[in-house]
Amino acid sequence: MSETITRTWSPEGDETRIALTELRDMVGACMQCGTCTASCPNWYAMDVTPRRMWRMVQFGMIDDILKSRTFWLCSSCYMCTLRCPRGLRLTSAMGALKRLARLDGARQARRNGAFYEAFMSDVEANGRLQEASMMQGYFLRRMDPRLPMAFLPLGLRMLGKGKLHLPSRAQRGRLGPMFAKARQMEAGS
Amino acid sequence: MKYAYYPGCSLMESAREFDVSVRAVMVRLGAELVEIPDWTCCGASAAEPVSKLMNYALPARNLAIAQDALPGMDILAPCSACYLNLLKVNREVVGERHLHGQVNEVLAASGLTYRGGVPVRHLLDVLLNDVGAGIMAQKVTRSLEGMKLAPYYGCQILRPYAVFDSPGRPTSMEPIIRAMGGEVHEWECGNRCCGASLMVGHRDVALRSVAAILDQAAGADAVVTVCPLCQMNLEAYQGDAVKAGGRRIPVLYLTQIMGLAMGLGESEVQLGKNLTLNAGARRGIETRAWSVTLQAEGAEPGRAAGAEQSIPDQARTGKMNNLNKGGNHV
Ligand code: SF4
Ligand code: SF4
Numbered sequence: 293m294s295e296t297i298t299r300t301w302s303p304e305g306d307e308t309r310i311a312l313t314e315l316r317d318m319v320g321a322c323m324q325c326g327t328c329t330a331s332c333p334n335w336y337a338m339d340v341t342p343r344r345m346w347r348m349v350q351f352g353m354i355d356d357i358l359k360s361r362t363f364w365l366c367s368s369c370y371m372c373t374l375r376c377p378r379g380l381r382l383t384s385a386m387g388a389l390k391r392l393a394r395l396d397g398a399r400q401a402r403r404n405g406a407f408y409e410a411f412m413s414d415v416e417a418n419g420r421l422q423e424a425s426m427m428q429g430y431f432l433r434r435m436d437p438r439l440p441m442a443f444l445p446l447g448l449r450m451l452g453k454g455k456l457h458l459p460s461r462a463q464r465g466r467l468g469p470m471f472a473k474a475r476q477m478e479a480g481s
Numbered sequence: 482m483k484y485a486y487y488p489g490c491s492l493m494e495s496a497r498e499f500d501v502s503v504r505a506v507m508v509r510l511g512a513e514l515v516e517i518p519d520w521t522c523c524g525a526s527a528a529e530p531v532s533k534l535m536n537y538a539l540p541a542r543n544l545a546i547a548q549d550a551l552p553g554m555d556i557l558a559p560c561s562a563c564y565l566n567l568l569k570v571n572r573e574v575v576g577e578r579h580l581h582g583q584v585n586e587v588l589a590a591s592g593l594t595y596r597g598g599v600p601v602r603h604l605l606d607v608l609l610n611d612v613g614a615g616i617m618a619q620k621v622t623r624s625l626e627g628m629k630l631a632p633y634y635g636c637q638i639l640r641p642y643a644v645f646d647s648p649g650r651p652t653s654m655e656p657i658i659r660a661m662g663g664e665v666h667e668w669e670c671g672n673r674c675c676g677a678s679l680m681v682g683h684r685d686v687a688l689r690s691v692a693a694i695l696d697q698a699a700g701a702d703a704v705v706t707v708c709p710l711c712q713m714n715l716e717a718y719q720g721d722a723v724k725a726g727g728r729r730i731p732v733l734y735l736t737q738i739m740g741l742a743m744g745l746g747e748s749e750v751q752l753g754k755n756l757t758l759n760a761g762a763r764r765g766i767e768t769r770a771w772s773v774t775l776q777a778e779g780a781e782p783g784r785a786a787g788a789e790q791s792i793p794d795q796a797r798t799g800k801m802n803n804l805n806k807g808g809n810h811v
Pocket of ligand 2: 332333367370372386
């Protein structure tokens with residue numbers, strides 16, 4: 293287990309710049325109409341509205357982008373993507389911003405990205421997601437002792453309903469070679 | 482009708498009751514589900530923030546297996562995230578030469594190649610367009626008459642790709658609810674986001690969405706959904722959502738309700754797994770205080786009339802309230 297937790301996706305090279313270029317291609321045609329912000333269910337909790345975020349990407353304001361928590365508050369609901377009059381794939385752009393912040397490796401990204409990292413580690417190890425072991429991995433990454441407590445009541449209710457299971461080993465390790473290949477390709481791009 | 486069935490990880494874990502009820506209902510409707518052999522996780526919405534390639538390669542692996550092992554079959558994916566991820570490969574990878582090549586390079590590590598062209602179908606699409614409301618209605622032995630259901634679609638089955646319904650005002654569950662004899666609760670929240678995985682890391686933000694949805698469900702006997710994540714968010718956090726302005730209400734899978742209407746017992750659709758339903762509420766649903774047995778083939782007409790008379794309107798309403806109240810004490 294501990295080995296999967298310390299492993300990272302090798303943030304060396306010019307990846308940050310490549311990622312930013314890719315992002316600029318994605319939102320370059322934004323005309324700043326604000327439809328995305330108006331469609332977003334989570335805009336009120338964001339420090340930068342989606343519309344302004346695309347402006348910042350167009351201007352390559354990398355430091356401001358990385359400081360923002362906007363993209364961590366995207367719940368992938370695709371409402372902005374559906375409504376953007378320019379047909380931009382904005383939910384994917386939010387995903388690309390999460391990847392960009394992850395490359396940067398800031399503490400904020402480690403905390404906000406902990407769930408996605410734990411999820412993917414568990415999938416890599418087990419082939420199929422095992423909810424209980426994924427949540428354990430998440431708690432370890434967050435290193436906040438209050439967090440498991442916050443989930444304890446729900447965990448107990450799920451246990452009572454027979455919704456928690458021992459990890460299934462049927463697909464264990466099945467995805468290892470694909471993950472290794474992708475990691476190698478993405479580090480070398 | 483034969484489908485390559487992709488249950489996805491949630492349906493093996495916390496959403497077992499969805500898997501069990503989907504299989505049971507599809508058998509009743511005369512469809513055959515062949516599970517994709519050796520399937521693995523599709524990455525849900527967690528792959529995209531971590532790796533662009535794995536975001537496509539994870540679902541593509543399952544498509545590639547279906548293409549080789551179950552040729553000619555459409556894939557049936559009941560989970561919204563699985564459905565979108567599988568569909569995305571067909572829409573965003575196939576035909577994009579560079580990306581398609583890269584994805585196949587990753588797949589090659591497992592000895593697979595995806596050529597494209599395996600149709601990906603959502604459960605609602607199959608129910609509406611392959612089975613049809615007429616056939617579904619014929620299978621109903623115990624109508625859901627008197628039960629008002631709020632159809633909750635969530636995000637990813639119609640956005641960004643509106644294959645079988647309108648993403649702005651989805652209606653695809655309505656003919657199914659009516660075919661079961663139920664009533665549709667009219668509301669504006671059917672396609673609102675439930676907060677998805679923000680519930681794990683930014684609970685306050687997700688709770689606000691959940692509370693708004695639960696509040697709008699007022700007047701319905703239950704919310705019905707086809708997404709395991711929506712179901713979990715709307716059901717498991719009701720205690721906190723109430724503090725944020727929501728209300729308690731059972732949240733069931735559409736297929737659980739369909740199974741009951743088609744004569745399956747509560748254990749056959751695993752109502753016991755729903756967090757909001759205690760034993761009293763489950764009995765309320767199964768004894769179907771609200772229902773009138775249809776005078777259909779196989780039903781007992783005498784019992785139908787008797788059942789109707791033995792439960793006066795007031796008692797029926799009382800039982801329905803019980804169903805709601807039952808949800809309060811898990
Ligand atoms: S909806 Fe599209 S065009 Fe309008 S501001 Fe947002 S990204 Fe730009
Ligand atoms: S996809 Fe993300 S940014 Fe777009 S509307 Fe939904 S939550 Fe907001």
